[in-house]
Amino acid sequence: MAKAFDIIIIGGSAGSVQVISQIIHELPAVLPVPVVIVLHRLKNVASEMSKILSAQTNKVIVEPDDKDPIKNSFIYLAPQNYHLLIESDFTFSLDYSEVVQYSRPSIDVTFESAAKVYGKKAFAVLLSGGNKDGTNGIGAVIVRGGKAIVQHPDSALYPAMPSAAIASNKGIPTLYPEQIIEYLNKNLNPSR
């Protein structure tokens, strides 16, 4: 059976680390698709985020280098202070250009480029945050026929980010973290 999607992209900002940990922790040990996480964080301080997430989720989370191939079952975290883009040959490329929505990495940038490459096979999840990053990216995923969901603002520590995406993308499903996990697991195991 064909996979429902070929990539999972997750964007989060303030208040999203716990939710991301929870989601990743509950995903199957062997994933049929790659997962790409874009998380806003500080620049110019040594970041242990990939280690922290790995420890919390019992899974290996890597920060890709420029031009690394995107592989199934890998969980990637956008490196701090770069935008993370996806090339049409399924490799990453990094970009150190202007901040977008006050952010680098920007969720919009990664989502828009994933939407372009993966089209209707992209699956985007936008979580808690205090700004509007991700709204345009979610729109780009939907325009190209991909699937997008947003964390229910009631369950988000900082609801501004999901709320902005909901306001601009009418009818987008809003799910609580447990429902997001359930949804992903259902779609990652199509035989069940």
Added chain:
Amino acid sequence: MSRVIELTDQELTEVLQLINQLYGYDFTGYASASMHRRVYRFMHASGLNTYDDLRYNLSEQKATFEHFLEFISVNVTEMFRDPEFFKTIKEEVFPRLATYPLIRIWHAGCATGEEVFSMAILLKEAGLLERTRIYATDINPVNIEKAKKGIMTLQVIKDYTANYIKSGGSKDFSGYYTALYNNALISKELRENILFSQHNLVTDQVFNEFQLVCCRNVMIYFNKGLQNKVLHLLHDSLAPLGYLALGPKESLLFTDIADRFEVISPAFKIFRRNQ
């Protein structure tokens, strides 16, 4: 946000070929995803709505191209970006550089010079600046003019000071610039041994031999083929046992000359050319 003005890959390639023919700037080996974004930003900012508009304006007006160049070359930079990188350079590379009577350093793709000034500060503190010649080059002449002036806004100085301290700097950072209204002028003493000039990594050649080449976050905008070509240029610009510093997320893995370098710092992508 207005609806997406988007070129197909084919259209983008044709625009880049046109630019190469008309103006001699070859962007055809640039990584596509980022280039699409930048062209889109340029079109949006210039009020060009279609592929035909873009082609027409680029062909007819040199000013359009100059504006385009501004948008295409990424000018984002900061002083002491990745403070620990600078700390590593100071601890691992400077002791070797100090053995040369005359030190030559090349900052390839220096944008507006912030990393060059950072390097000059470290060299000065190590007592090496006087016998160092820094060549700093960029594809964009506007960047070079700005870099030569050595002026930045005071607004960013606070961040730069924090970065400087994180890099292990222990002097008073305000001693390295003069505040003028809302600007900071990098002190003349730091700028004296820096030669800023235009150079295009894609089409220009080796022009000197260096003990250290810094080319950080420049090749991320190139596709693998072009990265390989430019790495050959950087390799050939290094003295035997010279150092090459790339950005922390750049890699030699996808090139055919990885085995001509020894890894000095895997975290900060500092390499040393073999004998």
